Amino acid sequence: xxxxxxxxxxxxxxxxxxxxxxxxxxxxxxxxxxxxxxxxxxxxxxxxxxxxxxxxxxxxxxxxxxxxxxxxxxxxxxxxxxxxxxxxxxxxxxxxxxxxxxxxxxxxxxxxxxxxxxxxxxxxxxxxxxxxxxxxxxxxxxxxxxxxxxxxxxxxxxxxxxxxxxxxxxxxxxxxxxxxxxxxxxxxxxxxxxxxxxxxxxxxxxxxxxxxxxxxxxxxxxxxxxxxxxxxxxxxxxxxxxxxxx
Numbered sequence: 001x002x003x004x005x006x007x008x009x010x011x012x013x014x015x016x017x018x019x020x021x022x023x024x025x026x027x028x029x030x031x032x033x034x035x036x037x038x039x040x041x042x043x044x045x046x047x048x049x050x051x052x053x054x055x056x057x058x059x060x061x062x063x064x065x066x067x068x069x070x071x072x073x074x075x076x077x078x079x080x081x082x083x084x085x086x087x088x089x090x091x092x093x094x095x096x097x098x099x100x101x102x103x104x105x106x107x108x109x110x111x112x113x114x115x116x117x118x119x120x121x122x123x124x125x126x127x128x129x130x131x132x133x134x135x136x137x138x139x140x141x142x143x144x145x146x147x148x149x150x151x152x153x154x155x156x157x158x159x160x161x162x163x164x165x166x167x168x169x170x171x172x173x174x175x176x177x178x179x180x181x182x183x184x185x186x187x188x189x190x191x192x193x194x195x196x197x198x199x200x201x202x203x204x205x206x207x208x209x210x211x212x213x214x215x216x217x218x219x220x221x222x223x224x225x226x227x228x229x230x231x232x233x234x235x236x237x238x239x240x241x242x243x244x245x246x
Contacts, residue, residue: 028056028067035061036068041164044157045211047178048073048134048144049089050080051176055134055144057154067235071154074138075145080175081191083117086129089142092117093175095201095214097168103159110136110148111155115171124219134171157165170211178202197221 016208030036039059047056053073078090096115104112112135118127133143136151146154158169175191176182178199186192200223204212215224 014130016090028070030067030069031059031061032147035039037065039068042158043070043233044164044169046134046154046158046171046204047205048171048173048246049176050076050093050174055146055150055229057157059157064207065085065205065211066209068157069153070147071243073144073148074147074150077142078139079150082194083122083129083132083142084125090145091140091142091144091169091173092122092129092132093162093173094121094198095212098158098162098171099168100159100162103155103162104133104135105159107133108137109133109139109143111151112136113143113158115173121219121221122159122218124216170214172198172201172205172211174198176201 008092009209016160026165030166031039036059039061043060043065045060045065045182047058047060048054049056050073055071057068058177059068060066076091078088081090082094083090083092096117096119098113100114102116104114112133115132116201116202117129117132117135120131134141134151134154135154136144136146136148138147161169175195178195182190183199185196187194187209188197197220201212201221204223206211213224215222
């Protein structure tokens with residue numbers, strides 16, 4: 001009996017430990033290479049996490065957005081926290097959108113996507129700065145710099161989505177994965193009030209896999225979301241058409 005009890009303990013303890021770990025970030029699995037190629041031209045969504053130095057590119061499959069790929073950020077500057085003034089060398093945080101005229105295929109830094117800083121929130125707070133980009137060449141003074149190979153792929157998907165009818169590509173830029181435990185770890189930061197405005201957008205996408213609808217009201221970010229209603233039959237039918245190669 002002692003041996004049997006020991007065996008059960010060895011099996012159950014790791015599982016219990018994992019279950020009790022608070023709000024651990026789950027690693028998304030990208031779609032297959034075949035499906036990724038098929039999704040060129042579908043609406044896309046971008047999330048950036050400064051502390052983890054990653055850019056996540058999502059594509060719409062059916063009614064939800066699925067991870068196409070994760071790219072290591074080669075360089076950014078200024079540490080955590082929002083960009084507030086020109087010359088502070090900080091890379092922005094917040095919710096931004098990109099239209100076709102914000103793409104720079106002939107940038108001095110290979111290819112570039114202007115994230116649209118300052119947005120309405122930034123203007124309401126009199127933040128200053130311009131030409132804040134996601135670009136190649138692996139060099140940054142306030143931008144998010146990627147390798148040229150990564151930038152080529154990101155640019156290609158954003159460009160294809162916009163030319164295929166997506167009005168604008170939303171980009172959410174977070175200081176870190178905004179789990180409750182990470183927020184507690186940073187509760188003494190001078191930026192915590194600002195980050196609490198960002199967290200609902202992160203939580204919305206984690207729950208529904210649909211980009212949040214973000215507005216600015218009285219100088220604050222607010223999530224202007226209506227309930228997500230998914231028709232299971234329609235969603236599964238459209239997804240099946242795109243997922244047969246997985």
